[in-house]
Amino acid sequence: MKIVVCVKHVPDTAEADVVITPDKKGIKKEGLAFGxxxxxxxxxxxxxxxxxxxxxxxxxxxxxxxxSEDTLRRCLAKxxxxxxxxxxxxxxxxxxxxxxxxxxxxxxxxxxxxxxxxTGTQAGDDGFAQVGQTLAETLGIPHAALVTKVExxxxxxxxxxxxxxxxxxxLEIQLPAVLAVQTGxxxxxxxxxxxxxxxxxxxxxxxxxxxxxxxxxxxxEKGSLLKLxxxxxxxxxxxxxxxxxxxxxxxxxxxxxxxxxxxxPK
Amino acid sequence: METVEGxxxxxxxxxxxxxxxxxxxxxxxxxxxxxxxxRKLVREALLLExxxxxxxxxxxxxxxxxxxxxxxxxxxxxxxxxxGMRSILIEEAKVPSTVQEALESTFKNGNPWGRAPxxxxxxxxxxxxxxxxxxxxxxxxxxxxxxxxxxxxxxxxSLVRLFDxxxxxxxxxxxxxxxxxxxxxRMGEIGLFEMLMEDNIEMFENYGVERIVTTSPHCYNVFKxxxxxxxxxxxxxxxxxCDKLDEGKLKLTKELKKKVIYQDPCFLGKQNKVFEEPxxxxxxxxxxxxLEYDREKMRSVCCEGGGGRMWAEATATGxxxxxxxxxxxxxxxxxxxxxxxxxxxxxxxxAVKTTGYEGKIEVKDISELLIEAIEG
Amino acid sequence: MAEVFVLVEHRRGEIRDITFEMLSxxxxxxxxxxxxxxxxxxxKNVDNFVEQLKSWADKILVVEDDKLENFNAEAYQKVLSHLxxxxxxVLTLIGHTSFGMDLAPALAAELGIPLATDCIxxxxxxxxxxxxxxxxxxxxxxRFSFKKSPYMATIRSAAFKAEELGLSAEVEKVPSPLTEExxxxxxxxxxxxxxxEVDITQAERIVAIGRGVGDYSDEKVRSMIEELANELGAxxxxxxxxxxxxxxxxxxxxxxxxxxxxxxxxLALGISGAFQHVAGMSASxxxxxxxxxxxxxxxTVADYGIVDDLFKVVPALTEKIREIKGxx
Numbered sequence: 001m002k003i004v005v006c007v008k009h010v011p012d013t014a015e016a017d018v019v020i021t022p023d024k025k026g027i028k029k030e031g032l033a034f035g036x037x038x039x040x041x042x043x044x045x046x047x048x049x050x051x052x053x054x055x056x057x058x059x060x061x062x063x064x065x066x067x068s069e070d071t072l073r074r075c076l077a078k079x080x081x082x083x084x085x086x087x088x089x090x091x092x093x094x095x096x097x098x099x100x101x102x103x104x105x106x107x108x109x110x111x112x113x114x115x116x117x118x119t120g121t122q123a124g125d126d127g128f129a130q131v132g133q134t135l136a137e138t139l140g141i142p143h144a145a146l147v148t149k150v151e152x153x154x155x156x157x158x159x160x161x162x163x164x165x166x167x168x169x170x171l172e173i174q175l176p177a178v179l180a181v182q183t184g185x186x187x188x189x190x191x192x193x194x195x196x197x198x199x200x201x202x203x204x205x206x207x208x209x210x211x212x213x214x215x216x217x218x219x220x221e222k223g224s225l226l227k228l229x230x231x232x233x234x235x236x237x238x239x240x241x242x243x244x245x246x247x248x249x250x251x252x253x254x255x256x257x258x259x260x261x262x263x264x265p266k
Numbered sequence: 267m268e269t270v271e272g273x274x275x276x277x278x279x280x281x282x283x284x285x286x287x288x289x290x291x292x293x294x295x296x297x298x299x300x301x302x303x304x305r306k307l308v309r310e311a312l313l314l315e316x317x318x319x320x321x322x323x324x325x326x327x328x329x330x331x332x333x334x335x336x337x338x339x340x341x342x343x344x345x346x347x348x349x350g351m352r353s354i355l356i357e358e359a360k361v362p363s364t365v366q367e368a369l370e371s372t373f374k375n376g377n378p379w380g381r382a383p384x385x386x387x388x389x390x391x392x393x394x395x396x397x398x399x400x401x402x403x404x405x406x407x408x409x410x411x412x413x414x415x416x417x418x419x420x421x422x423x424s425l426v427r428l429f430d431x432x433x434x435x436x437x438x439x440x441x442x443x444x445x446x447x448x449x450x451x452r453m454g455e456i457g458l459f460e461m462l463m464e465d466n467i468e469m470f471e472n473y474g475v476e477r478i479v480t481t482s483p484h485c486y487n488v489f490k491x492x493x494x495x496x497x498x499x500x501x502x503x504x505x506x507x508c509d510k511l512d513e514g515k516l517k518l519t520k521e522l523k524k525k526v527i528y529q530d531p532c533f534l535g536k537q538n539k540v541f542e543e544p545x546x547x548x549x550x551x552x553x554x555x556x557l558e559y560d561r562e563k564m565r566s567v568c569c570e571g572g573g574g575r576m577w578a579e580a581t582a583t584g585x586x587x588x589x590x591x592x593x594x595x596x597x598x599x600x601x602x603x604x605x606x607x608x609x610x611x612x613x614x615x616x617a618v619k620t621t622g623y624e625g626k627i628e629v630k631d632i633s634e635l636l637i638e639a640i641e642g
Numbered sequence: 643m644a645e646v647f648v649l650v651e652h653r654r655g656e657i658r659d660i661t662f663e664m665l666s667x668x669x670x671x672x673x674x675x676x677x678x679x680x681x682x683x684x685x686k687n688v689d690n691f692v693e694q695l696k697s698w699a700d701k702i703l704v705v706e707d708d709k710l711e712n713f714n715a716e717a718y719q720k721v722l723s724h725l726x727x728x729x730x731x732v733l734t735l736i737g738h739t740s741f742g743m744d745l746a747p748a749l750a751a752e753l754g755i756p757l758a759t760d761c762i763x764x765x766x767x768x769x770x771x772x773x774x775x776x777x778x779x780x781x782x783x784x785r786f787s788f789k790k791s792p793y794m795a796t797i798r799s800a801a802f803k804a805e806e807l808g809l810s811a812e813v814e815k816v817p818s819p820l821t822e823e824x825x826x827x828x829x830x831x832x833x834x835x836x837x838x839e840v841d842i843t844q845a846e847r848i849v850a851i852g853r854g855v856g857d858y859s860d861e862k863v864r865s866m867i868e869e870l871a872n873e874l875g876a877x878x879x880x881x882x883x884x885x886x887x888x889x890x891x892x893x894x895x896x897x898x899x900x901x902x903x904x905x906x907x908x909l910a911l912g913i914s915g916a917f918q919h920v921a922g923m924s925a926s927x928x929x930x931x932x933x934x935x936x937x938x939x940x941x942t943v944a945d946y947g948i949v950d951d952l953f954k955v956v957p958a959l960t961e962k963i964r965e966i967k968g969x970x
Contacts, residue, residue, distance in 0.1 A: 011778075012374070012375075012382070013778045013779055013781055014382075014779060014853070014914065015381060015382035015385060015935060016382040016383075016384045016385070017384065017937065018778050018781040018782055020782060027778065027782065031383060031384040031441060032382075032383075032384065033374045033375045033376075033382065033383055034374075035374045095756075096747070096757075096759075097750075097751060097756075097757070100751070121743070124778075124779060125777065125778055126777050127759075127760060127775075127776065127777060127778075127779075128759050128760070129738070129743050129747075129759055129760065130746075130747040130757065130759050131747075132747075133743070133744065133746075133747035133748045133751075134747045134748065134750075134751045136748060137747070137748040137751035137752055138751060141826075142716060142826040142827050143715075143744075143748060144715075144744060144827070145740070145743045145744045146740050146743060146744070146899075158830070160833070161740060161744070162740060162899050163653070163740040163741075163832075163899075164658075164739060164740060164898055164899060165900070165901060165902070166834065166835035166892055166893060166895070166899075166900055166901060167653075167832055167833070167834060167835070168832065168833045168834075168835070169713075169740075169829065169831075169832055169833075170829075170830040170831045170832070170833060171827055171828060171829055171830060172827070172828040172830055173826065173827050173828075174825065174826040174827070177826075182899075183882070183886050184882075184885060184886035187363070187888075189359040190356070190359045190361045190366040190369065190370070191359065192356050192357055192359075192369075192455060192457050192458070193373070193455065193456075193457025193458045193460075193461055194270060194357060194456065194457035195357065195457075196457070197457060224789065225750075225754075225755070225756030225757070225788065225789045225790070226756050226757070226758055226773075226786050226787070226788060226789065227786060227787045227788075227789060228784055228785075228786055229772065229784075229785040229786060229787050230784070230785050231777070231782050231783070231784050232782070232783050232784075232785070233782065233783070234776065234780070234781075234782070234783045236942055237942060238942055238943070239941060239942060240929075240931060240941045240942070240943075240944035240945055240946055240947035241945065241946050241947065242936075242941070242946075242947045242948070242949060243946060243947065243948050244949075247950055247951070247954035247955045247958045248958050250948045250950060250955060250958075251948075251955055251958035251959040251961070251962050252958075252962050254930060254946060254948065254959060254962075255959060255962035255963050255965075255966055256962075256966070257946060258874075258907065258928075258930075258963070259966050261907075261928060263847065263874075263906060263907045263928065264873075264874065264963055264966055264967060265847075265874070265875040265967075266967055363859075363887065364857050364859065364860075367857075380856070416951040416953070416954060417954075577857075579859065579860060579861070616862060
């Protein structure tokens with residue numbers, strides 16, 4: 001199996017405060033911890049599990065600056081055979097559509113005979129949930145998003161897709177295909193720092209746009225269909241009544257509120 | 267067996283001279299309740315292949331209290347053999363998920379608690395403390411647990427007030443502070459430990475740090491004994507405050523009429539022989555009657571908080587050592603169990619609850635008792 | 643007159659709520675774009691759906707085909723790209739659901755139409771559409787402009803309210819452009835998440851836990867939560883990360899990919915309040931949130947909030963509830 005996995009290096013903003021930059025086009029990166037996008041970590045694990053089961057080769061691809069090599073090194077340490085990073089100033093301002101074009105171009109150059117492409121269903125930063133499916137379209141192959149199970153059976157894959165309300169849909173999909181995976185599909189393995197150091201010997205290629213045969217006009221703002229105008233702090237429509245004080249006090253207040261509302265069974 | 271660096275366990279840890287006397291197992295606080303058996307493991311390290319460790323979940327039971335090392339008549343280090351075996355598990359990715367998360371968070375966030383690095387200094391929000399960049403006589407290295415755990419944050423805040431009261435010139439690293447790696451090394455993640463050590467030494471040097479004072483005996487231990495090339499002098503806070511008491515700069519004036527028993531932290535007491543300073547601080551508080559456990563100092567019993575146990579669910583069953591110690595303290599008539607380690611604080615508070623002594627026995631860090639003695 | 647297309651989403655004989663939310667929520671933007679609203683219904687034997695939709699749109703466009711019985715992104719894409727090319731709607735709206743997420747990006751790419759996903763609102767500025775969507779887990783909102791029209795957007799569940807419109811739509815049936823079976827993707831079956839002993843949708847009181855509880859496999863954490871739930875007579879539910887870790891079964895998950903609940907009391911512990919979760923619980927009668935982060939979005943849906951460490955608050959709360967129960 002020839003397997004591609006697309007990954008993204010993203011800031012973790014789950015707990016951290018997010019501060020919008022003065023130009024309103026981005027957020028301040030200082031003080032934020034970066035790592036592999038949560039969905040992509042599952043995609044990577046699925047790629048490696050697939051290789052371990054059926055044999056073959058895994059190439060990990062990212063679009064991003066030098067710092068995203070941290071994420072690629074982890075991919076290599078976990079079992080990817082080689083990694084490719086694409087960086088070019090012209091990529092600045094790319095939307096999901098332009099990024100999918102760029103990824104497609106890299107894949108055609110680096111692994112044109114791919115059988116399966118794994119991506120995460122979405123990224124924790126922009127949350128587009130769009131790149132994998134768009135990539136499939138630009139490559140002219142089928143896709144599925146929110147994938148929670150993959151079984152490969154010659155030339156096809158039987159997959160599960162997560163729907164709403166605890167329901168799943170079972171599909172058969174022709175390969176090659178893009179499978180955009182959902183979190184929880186597997187249990188991503190640990191990789192030690194020693195493992196990451198050992199993986200330094202593996203190939204990590206850095207390419208620019210012309211290397212993958214794209215012109216600057218095809219990506220960035222010019223090649224995009226959507227443009228970020230501005231970021232702003234979401235208006236607070238409603239705010240809970242915040243109970244203040246020491247835990248004993250807030251707990252006592254809350255307990256009496258619940259009691260008044262008849263929410264404590266007696 | 268071979269270590270992850272490719273050396274034979276026998277040679278690296280000099281295991282051929284082992285008498286198989288079993289003192290290590292006899293002294294192990296877990297061996298009665300778990301399959302953890304240091305003597306047997308030492309033997310297996312010599313005779314078996316690495317595959318033999320793969321199904322040994324109980325390796326995560328070890329608290330790295332190091333009693334086995336201290337009791338060994340041949341000066342061997344069974345605890346290091348266990349850590350070496352954990353390293354094999356780490357490299358094979360056979361890691362409990364909670365340990366995996368702690369390690370991944372330490373790599374990404376600089377702390378094993380899964381917390382954002384930008385929130386590290388939140389505990390000090392209402393305090394004004396110098397930044398390391400401003401220079402100071404002491405770097406106060408807070409540590410991950412005192413920085414993030416709401417219960418232990420009180421210890422860090424108490425220490426800041428005590429340092430101020432005693433006129434100590436100190437600064438903190440704030441959000442730049444990173445895990446010391448003591449627990450990381452003991453969980454077997456050697457590469458990550460080395461990375462933290464290199465980063466921390468570089469940061470200490472950049473800020474011209476000459477003296478470090480720590481909240482936790484664990485950070486103290488690793489800086490003092492395991493940081494290769496660290497030039498700064500390292501103190502546990504009990505040592506620094508005891509000096510200030512001797513110099514007359516720390517004045518304990520308010521009375522605290524309590525029977526207090528002191529739990530020696532393994533990484534301060536038996537591993538680093540700091541026994542007297544904590545006791546002196548406690549007995550200098552007016553009104554405090556200092557009690558002693560039957561097993562104290564070198565014979566003290568581990569709280570089961572070390573060696574990565576804060577992040578690993580033990581396979582051991584039965585009464586935990588901290589529970590045993592709480593009951594013993596109660597039998598001796600103690601009203602307060604004084605600790606000098608964040609992990610002891612957490613494990614003992616739990617044990618007070620599970621043994622039903624809540625409201626009868628309090629668990630306090632020495633720093634919290636000292637604050638009562640200066641502020642009332 | 644220009645048209646706004648709204649794709650009708652249905653599954654197993656029912657039109658899904660997102661459809662009515664979009665039909666109702668797009669009226670303003672349609673008006674600003676000087677367009678009427680057309681519900682686009684693809685399926686098999688859909689007369690019943692047509693009846694339900696009549697009062698919600700200006701027009702209903704119906705394409706019936708055996709191959710459209712179950713959702714299949716590929717079959718849907720073929721039909722929709724045909725319809726969009728044919729009728730050139732100024733805006734096409736699709737739900738940002740498991741269905742729309744699979745369909746919309748490829749459809750937009752095929753047609754070369756700009757697509758804004760997961761939108762929560764729109765503005766029209768100088769005749770051009772601006773989409774509002776969230777980033778960084780809801781901590782930031784963003785305005786996106788489209789490079790050209792026509793536009794396409796997917797809409798977040800519950801971003802708009804479904805309000806009766808009282809219209810009477812004209813129905814137009816269009817022959818299916820599908821000539822052959824879709825071969826690259828084949829629907830096999832639906833499978834239900836395993837149903838356990840507890841049905842959280844029937845519970846009057848729910849204690850819900852999220853990432854903030856830390857390690858839920860830890861005995862101490864688990865018993866702390868269970869004690870509170872016991873005192874409240876509540877069932878324990880959770881947000882996605884707890885299920886991903888395998889700490890609670892899938893049927894305890896609240897949110898778009900789990901269950902929708904409407905209990906009398908929803909006590910959210912260590913849940914930040916990502917919209918995927920909120921969509922499944924916002925209709926609860928009384929919502930209480932305990933979270934360390936004062937900026938957690940959960941506080942904007944909660945009635946009462948405590949900004950503190952749940953490990954301190956929960957035991958205290960359990961104790962207080964015990965006292966109240968004991969004293970009665």
